[in-house]
Amino acid sequence: MQYSLGKERSYLWAVTPNSLDTYELPGREQIEKATNDFRQSLVVVTDPKGTVKAATQLSQIILAPVAKKLGKKRLVIVADGALQNIPFAALTDLNPQPASLPGKKGEQNKLPSPSGGTKFNYQPLLINHEIVNLPSASTIAILRQETKGRKAAPKALAILADPVFSADESRVTGKPDKDSSTPAFDEQRSALARSAKNLNRDGWGRLDGTRQEAEAILKLVSPKDSLQAFDFDANYKWVTNPQLSQYRIIHFATHGFANSSNPELSGIVLSLVDKQGKPQRGYLRLNDIFNLDLPADLVVLSACETGLGKEVQGEGLVGLTRGLMYAGSQRVAVSLWSVDDQGTKELMSEFYRQMWQQGKSPIAALRDAQLYLWEHKNWQDPRYWAAFTLQGEWRNNY
Numbered sequence: 001m002q003y004s005l006g007k008e009r010s011y012l013w014a015v016t017p018n019s020l021d022t023y024e025l026p027g028r029e030q031i032e033k034a035t036n037d038f039r040q041s042l043v044v045v046t047d048p049k050g051t052v053k054a055a056t057q058l059s060q061i062i063l064a065p066v067a068k069k070l071g072k073k074r075l076v077i078v079a080d081g082a083l084q085n086i087p088f089a090a091l092t093d094l095n096p097q098p099a100s101l102p103g104k105k106g107e108q109n110k111l112p113s114p115s116g117g118t119k120f121n122y123q124p125l126l127i128n129h130e131i132v133n134l135p136s137a138s139t140i141a142i143l144r145q146e147t148k149g150r151k152a153a154p155k156a157l158a159i160l161a162d163p164v165f166s167a168d169e170s171r172v173t174g175k176p177d178k179d180s181s182t183p184a185f186d187e188q189r190s191a192l193a194r195s196a197k198n199l200n201r202d203g204w205g206r207l208d209g210t211r212q213e214a215e216a217i218l219k220l221v222s223p224k225d226s227l228q229a230f231d232f233d234a235n236y237k238w239v240t241n242p243q244l245s246q247y248r249i250i251h252f253a254t255h256g257f258a259n260s261s262n263p264e265l266s267g268i269v270l271s272l273v274d275k276q277g278k279p280q281r282g283y284l285r286l287n288d289i290f291n292l293d294l295p296a297d298l299v300v301l302s303a304c305e306t307g308l309g310k311e312v313q314g315e316g317l318v319g320l321t322r323g324l325m326y327a328g329s330q331r332v333a334v335s336l337w338s339v340d341d342q343g344t345k346e347l348m349s350e351f352y353r354q355m356w357q358q359g360k361s362p363i364a365a366l367r368d369a370q371l372y373l374w375e376h377k378n379w380q381d382p383r384y385w386a387a388f389t390l391q392g393e394w395r396n397n398y
Helices: 028-043 048-062 064-069 081-085 139-147 183-198 208-218 242-246 286-290 320-326 341-356 362-374
Strands: 002-004 010-016 019-025 075-077 131-133 155-163 226-231 247-253 267-269 283-285 298-301 309-311 317-319 331-335 388-392
Touching: 010 064, 019 064, 028 048, 028 081, 048 064, 131 362, 139 388, 155 208, 155 242, 183 283, 208 226, 208 247, 208 341, 242 247, 267 286, 283 286, 286 320, 298 320, 317 320, 320 331, 320 388, 331 362, 341 362, 362 388
Parallel strands: 075 131, 131 388, 155 226, 155 247, 247 298, 298 331
Antiparallel strands: 002 010, 010 019, 267 283, 309 317, 331 388
């Protein structure tokens, strides 16, 4: 399904292997208001009824015309405008079918019934649909052409987590020289400060939960098949080392952001100091990402708002996702808002378990991991499970 938002009217094209249907939708202003209301209900802790109401209102606008044709099909979404900033998985299913949920062979799957009852009394699209996002309609064709015949990398996982962002951190064992700064590091500090200001952040605080997340994932793979970088080692040098091309999945558990005002400032924040507190290069900017060699099956950006970017008419969002695909990744999993540490740990652990122990494709594994959280009362709120979306190739299992 591809959307195009216009001032007076918008359009939805629903494409299947043997059909093409066009639907007229309201103008951009009405759609973006409903979209922003929905996003706000997910980002800010709110009454569950408010989230369900916002999800249903937006669904009535952008999904109602095609709802009866969706069945239980995989949905590939090419969104436009503000629609690129929301998870379609959390929208209301306006034509709910009997649930299609994970289960053992021969068992009848049932709708989730979270222990202790449910506060979110609606059926999200997640229940019966795998949902994939693409930056533009041409992306999948380009990806498949560029990766055709490419052999899988020999090793499983390279993971970076819990970098050190400040010389004031307890992990710093020495004191930096007063003259240790250089023009390059001053420029790095200035650019990060500007980005933080644009994002209304005070700075880059330690993400304690990322270490727990990484350790939980590493338990699922052999040490001989993985590479890890924590603390001071989680730096620019590690990320740009050619060794990363040997791993099928690359996982970043750190601050990441897309700067919509100045896309060139978008990036991933790595360790900014060494053990003595001396400044080191730790700002992986968008242009650096475009120049990486990452022929990975999947790159996961387990951070905050990594899926956002600057819209370029007809080309989707120019951000970290586009940069990583250009660097060679077939798929990218990104977040649409600041994610909860514990919820993300639960989601990511289940995501990798589904891929490696159940042999599922990344898109199927992400859906099942999200369903896993949906089925538990403590995590059923969509703000815990819906932040992550997968963009790129949906075919091929591990």
